[in-house]
Amino acid sequence: MPEEEIQEGQQPKKKKGIMGLLGPILIPLVISLVVSVAVVMFLGNNTQVQTQKTTTTTTTTAVPIKAVVIQTGTYQTFMLKGGKEVAVIDSLSFKVGSDQCRSLIAEKNDEIMDALMLIFLSKERTEINTPAGIELLKKQIKNAVNEITGFVGEKEKEGVIDVYLYIKAVSSVQ
The missing domain is CATH 1.20.5 (Single alpha-helices involved in coiled-coils or other helix-helix interfaces)
Incomplete structure (x- = not known):
């Protein structure tokens, strides 16, 4: 079928x-x-x-480390350009990236103070009376201290990271 x-x-x-x-x-x-x-x-x-x-x-x-160059209340004076005015610094300290940098800052305090003197001798009153002038001053101090302590180039991050500066006054010398 x-x-x-x-x-x-x-x-x-x-x-x-x-x-x-x-x-x-x-x-x-x-x-x-x-x-x-x-x-x-x-x-x-x-x-x-x-x-x-x-x-x-x-x-x-790592926690930032503090290095003090001028203690608060010490009032260190630095002569300004022309020799007729001085800057009165109440305190100067740094935030550093290593213990080695802090110890080198303590060891080379005389060289750092000499560099500070030369930096301030190149400044006039008008240069450190403005925020931009103070920032430039801090940058110059940071670079000088890093150069003195040897923290330049690749090692810069272990050196001075920030500068804390308190200028008490700028005064005329008679």
Whole structure:
């Protein structure tokens, strides 16, 4: 017989529709997508934890060290350009990057005071009465002290980092 007969207990063959063809393709695709998203989420959380750990370790770096050249209340005077005026310095201290720099500042105090004298002798009253002039003065002091202590070039970050200067007054000499 040309037609197939359906025997008892057998179900008729169904034609595969579009879902029948896409099913074997879609199921592995969805499974791989879910696995990929899960892996990315796991790795993303893991890298955030590592980033937080490295951030906390870098924030606990070395504490700046203070080196004092002129104690508060000592009132050291430096002659200004022309010799008719003096600057009265109440205090001068540095933030340094290493203990070695602090000890060299203490050892070479005479050389540092001499360099300070030469720097102030090149200044006029108008140069140290402005914020820009004071910043320039601090930069010149920083460079001079780093040069005297040998912290130049690559080693500069271990030398003087910042200068704290308190000028009490600028006065005429009679």
